[in-house]
Amino acid sequence: MAKILCVLYDDPVTGYPKTYARDGLPQLERYPDGQTLPTPSAIDFTPGELLGSVSGELGLRTYLEGLGHELIVTSDKDGDDSVFDQHLPDAEIVISQPFFPAYLTAERIAKAPNLKLAVTAGIGSDHVDLDAAIDAGVTVAEVTFCNSISVAEHVVMMILSQVRNYLPSHQQVLDGGWNIADCVERSYDLEGMQVGTVAAGRIGLAVMRRLAPFDVGLHYYDKYRLPSEVEAELNLTHHESVQEMLPHLDVVTINAPLHPETRGLFDDELLSTMKRGAYLINTARALIVDRDAVVRALESGQLAGYAGDVWYPQPAPKDHPWRTMPYHGMTPHISGSSLSAQTRYAAGTREILESYFEGSPIRDEYLIVDGGELAGTGARSYTATAKS
Ligand code: NDP
Numbered sequence: 001m002a003k004i005l006c007v008l009y010d011d012p013v014t015g016y017p018k019t020y021a022r023d024g025l026p027q028l029e030r031y032p033d034g035q036t037l038p039t040p041s042a043i044d045f046t047p048g049e050l051l052g053s054v055s056g057e058l059g060l061r062t063y064l065e066g067l068g069h070e071l072i073v074t075s076d077k078d079g080d081d082s083v084f085d086q087h088l089p090d091a092e093i094v095i096s097q098p099f100f101p102a103y104l105t106a107e108r109i110a111k112a113p114n115l116k117l118a119v120t121a122g123i124g125s126d127h128v129d130l131d132a133a134i135d136a137g138v139t140v141a142e143v144t145f146c147n148s149i150s151v152a153e154h155v156v157m158m159i160l161s162q163v164r165n166y167l168p169s170h171q172q173v174l175d176g177g178w179n180i181a182d183c184v185e186r187s188y189d190l191e192g193m194q195v196g197t198v199a200a201g202r203i204g205l206a207v208m209r210r211l212a213p214f215d216v217g218l219h220y221y222d223k224y225r226l227p228s229e230v231e232a233e234l235n236l237t238h239h240e241s242v243q244e245m246l247p248h249l250d251v252v253t254i255n256a257p258l259h260p261e262t263r264g265l266f267d268d269e270l271l272s273t274m275k276r277g278a279y280l281i282n283t284a285r286a287l288i289v290d291r292d293a294v295v296r297a298l299e300s301g302q303l304a305g306y307a308g309d310v311w312y313p314q315p316a317p318k319d320h321p322w323r324t325m326p327y328h329g330m331t332p333h334i335s336g337s338s339l340s341a342q343t344r345y346a347a348g349t350r351e352i353l354e355s356y357f358e359g360s361p362i363r364d365e366y367l368i369v370d371g372g373e374l375a376g377t378g379a380r381s382y383t384a385t386a387k388s
Contacts, residue, residue, distance in 0.1 A: 003070045003114075004353075005091040007077045007084055007102035008054050016055040024048050025340050031145045032206065035365065038143065038348035047343040052097055058121055058346040060095075060353070067357060077102050088112045093356070095119045095349060099333040101127035101314060109136050117356055121349045122147055122336050125368045126258040126285055130378070131385045133369045140369040141362050143348030144377050145202055147336030151283050152206035154309065154335030155253050159211070161329050162279045162305035163190045163251070186304070186327075191215050193250035198242050198265075199284075200226055201381065204255035208234055221245045243273065251279045254308075258285035259382045268293045271302060282308035283335050295325045303327070309335045 025048045030036055045051055045059030052058070057073050064071045072091075076083040077100070084102055088094070092114050096102035104118055109132040118128050120142035133140050161167055169183040195211055196219030197204035205226070208218050212234050219237045220226070221244075231238060239245035242265065246252065252274065256262045266280070266289035274280075280303055282289055291312070297303040307329030311320060314333055322330055348366070355362045367376030374384055 001068050001070060002092040002357075003072065003087065003090050004060075004064055004093045004095065005084065005087045005102075006058065006060070006071060006073045007094075007096040007100065008052055008056065008058070008073055008075060009097070009100035010075045011053045011055050012050075016053070017050055020048060020339070022048065025343060031202075032149070033145075033202070035145055038146070038344060038351045040347050040350035040354055043347055043350060045343075045346060048339050049342075050339065051342040051346040052099070052121070052337050056342075056346075058095065058349055060346075060350060063350060064353070075100070085111075088115075090114055093117045093119065093353070095121055096127070097337065097345075098122045098124045098127060099314070099337045103313075104128040104133070106132035109133060109138065117141065117352075119349055119352050120368075121345045122341075124257060124285065125378070126287075128368075130259075130369055130374070130382065134372055134374070134384060137372055138369065139356075139362070139367070139371075140378065141352050141366045142368055142377070143345040143352070144363075144365045146344040146348050147338070147341035148202035149206055150338045150341040151203045151255075151335045152210060154331075155203070155207045155255075155281055155283055156210045158281050158283070158307040158329055159195070159251055159253065159279065160190060162281070162307050162327075163188050163193070167329050190251075193217070194219060194248055195251040195253070196220060196239070196245050196249040198245075198252065198254045198262075199223075199256035200236075201255060203283075204253070205230070207253055207255065208236060216251075219245055219249060243270065246270065246274050246278075249278060250275060252281065254280070254282040254284045254288055256284055256288065257381050258287050260385065261383055262288045264288070264290055266290060266293065268296065271297045274302065276302055277304040279303065279305045279307075282306070283310060284308075286310045286312040291321065295321050298326050298328065305329065309333045 044062040050056045054073055054075050061071050072087050074083040106129045115138050118140045123142050125140050125142050128140050165187040194217040200220040200222040218234055221239045221242050294306055305327045309331045352362055364376040368378030
């Protein structure tokens with residue numbers, strides 16, 4: 001019998017939903033690159049239900065208890081006395097979502113001698129110390145592509161809301177006002193602007209595809225160049241480095257994983273090379289940017305706006321400076337946890353668990369670490385510190 005320790009965010013303050021805004025979800029057959037959606041043998045939830053909160057349990061309880069395993073679900077994840085830390089020493093599998101991550105530090109991995117598998121119900125496994133997972137022989141897997149389009153939609157929303165000054169204008173309405181000039185003194189059209197992505201993977205490319213009809217100039221930097229037909233189809237300008245690309249851009253969207261190459265990339269120096277009044281959208285990971293440098297750039301006018309949904313740590317403390325900095329459009333970490341995305345990553349988590357318990361290979365595209373090394377998507381998109 002295995003102990004599965006699952007960290008999920010709290011239920012809504014009004015309680016677990018009894019009804020939903022919509023009846024069901026659109027049926028998707030495949031992801032845009034042809035990859036199949038998750039293929040578990042069965043699911044024990046209704047698509048469109050809230051699955052990422054504690055009572056939703058990712059729809060896993062019936063399946064896991066049916067196999068005789070123990071499932072612990074908690075939102076109490078931080079601090080030595082947390083429920084998470086109490087159960088970690090004999091957990092075989094840890095599951096958490098990037099929106100509310102169970103930080104699997106090297107210290108915690110050292111306290112978990114039975115740990116074999118860390119599943120990210122979502123995308124982005126930087127909350128796991130990958131070097132420590134490699135050393136401890138822990139497999140790390142995530143549900144590649146499950147919410148990439150969800151995030152791309154959020155990025156497009158945030159670009160438009162920043163450039164057009166949507167949020168302050170909405171606030172006018174809430175406040176009972178009608179001062180048009182207050183709303184439009186920072187409002188522009190996106191048309192004709194130069195928009196670039198740092199990384200053109202599943203999210204970055206989807207953002208470019210969605211923005212192409214807006215008649216903007218599209219740019220990208222990625223470690224690997226896209227096929228020439230894709231560049232031609234979207235009229236994409238490829239740049240040799242982030243540093244070379246940034247001075248050309250009015251809008252920058254960050255879509256790379258957090259790993260040693262990207263950590264702290266956007267510091268004061270790099271931000272100073274951007275056009276004055278550029279917008280920076282970061283739904284990738286907070287630590288790719290220097291927290292205080294972003295605040296300084298907004299205050300000085302170097303950045304006209306910053307938006308995103310990723311913070312460090314998560315949950316963000318009440319006094320986090322990004323809550324109160326000027327011209328921001330931050331949300332909590334929600335872009336990849338729409339009800340649509342939850343259905344896919346709950347099913348993908350079940351697929352990974354079925355593979356694990358049946359002893360069959362986990363899909364290569366889901367793997368980040370396996371067999372003591374970066375594997376699958378991890379080997380392509382991440383870097384680890386060389387083993388000592
Ligand atoms: P992909 O793996 O499809 O894309 C990541 C891309 O980043 C790859 O093309 C990779 O290049 C590229 N890359 C890696 N290192 C660098 C670098 N140093 N400079 C430039 N490009 C680099 O992942 P997704 O697009 O699905 O997701 C990207 C990230 O977005 C995730 O890692 C996660 O951190 C974040 N995310 C956020 C979510 C949210 O809710 N806010 C939800 C989902 C993801 P290559 O593969 O060619 O080496």
